Amino acid sequence: MPEGDTVLRTARTLHRALSGKPLTRTEFRWGALGEIDLAGRQVIETVAYGKHLLTRIAGGRGSAGPHRSAAEVPLTLHTHLRMDGSWRLHRTGSRDWPRTDDPQIRAVVAGSDWTCVGILLGMIDLVPTERESELVGALGPDIMAEQWPDTGRSEALRRWSTAADRPLGEVLLDQRVVAGIGTFYMAEALFARRLSPWRPASELDADAAGELLDTARRLLLAGAEQPVPNTTGDTRRKETSYVHARSGRPCRRCGGGVRVAGVGTAPHERPAFYCPNCQPGPAPTDNGRPQAPLGAAPTRPGSLRNVGLGPPRWRAEPGRGYRR
Structure with missing residues (x-):
């Protein structure tokens, strides 16, 4: 199973590829998440916590105020590589894009420059960022964290x-x-x-x-x-x-x-x-x-x-x- 060093390296790669830019396409081949489309939202950052990846995504328009709809709240895309998972990058629109019917693809998260493809991911969750602790709160401190x-x-x-x-x-x-x-x-x-x-x-x-x-x-x-x-x-x-x-x-x-x-x-x-x-x-x-x-x-x-x-x-x- 990939350890903290591999996960941190992956987080840095995803952060460079996606942060600060609006998403142009998302696709999740993971149960009910398959109905969700995050295109148009902006990626804030991707960080690692232990063996977990957290991609934080800004809320939609009108997200300010106490009565935000579910479509407007900031979200966190949580993924775990488990034993065989990985994220692979392709230039958006390039010919090296993998077969879209590849059964190993679990997620596609694309911006204008890069398309990030999650292969054999072991876990995918999408939660409001304010509930992120429900996913990683039981873990001990991240040994690689700056803190x-x-x-x-x-x-x-x-x-x-x-x-x-x-x-x-x-x-x-x-x-x-x-x-x-x-x-x-x-x-x-x-x-x-x-x-x-x-x-x-x-x-x-x-x-x-x-x-x-x-x-x-x-x-x-x-x-x-x-x-x-x-x-x-x-x-x-x-x-x-x-x-x-x-x-x-x-x-x-x-x-x-x-x-x-x-x-x-x-x-x-x-x-x-x-x-x-x-x-x-x-x-x-x-x-x-x-x-x-x-x-x-x-x-x-x-x-x-x-x-x-x-x-x-x-x-x-x-x-x-x-x-x-």
Whole structure:
């Protein structure tokens, strides 16, 4: 699933393409939203909140005053990429416009210069901007937000304090604690801090927890400036991470073998890649069996027995990590 860096990069792209201009066309292939036409309204901005995209759209004419109609109130278009979603840009009127009958298209939002096409979006909502909090209000603070140093960090640590004995990896992935971290940056931040993904979060004091969150934020912000998630500075395929998706390969720091095991509570475990030498501590879900490099041919379709995870919980996909 795209993480905060990818979502922030997408928000910046949509903002540059649409903000400050009236919409010339909208199309939503999403239930009742298919009847809505926002053409003529002006886009104010697109921002990211964790893994969520919020495109804010001005109200129509006559929007001032206490008795505004539903057609006049400012709106927020909320989208989530989930696992496979993306926004793609095409010059409005250009020949590279995709087939309009493409079943993967979920939304079309166009201005005079650019047409933004939502492919395989996992979530689409359109709500009055004043009700935006109903969509993202339950989330923890956005770890990539400008307000993080002033208010976000302290609020995340307050929520962290309720994590009790949950594993570090699980807490970092909990969007109710902090929004924006996924399995890639969870693994990379823990490796950078030499912490086991299964170490109880309660063992970290506020200073150590804050340092871990600051590390994750630094990595995410750096990744947002790259074309793909990246912590090594190397953009070559399979060279963008220290441990994520590198099970069965040598650790870049110590040379030992990187491993992967599940973190979290069934049936919602997520893959946690780690180096046992650099990140000593508990690994209760790692059965210790030899693990082949990610993408190696499985013993049978869908099986991960050859990488030491026992009964298959995920399937390996070359270059894409583990997917349920």
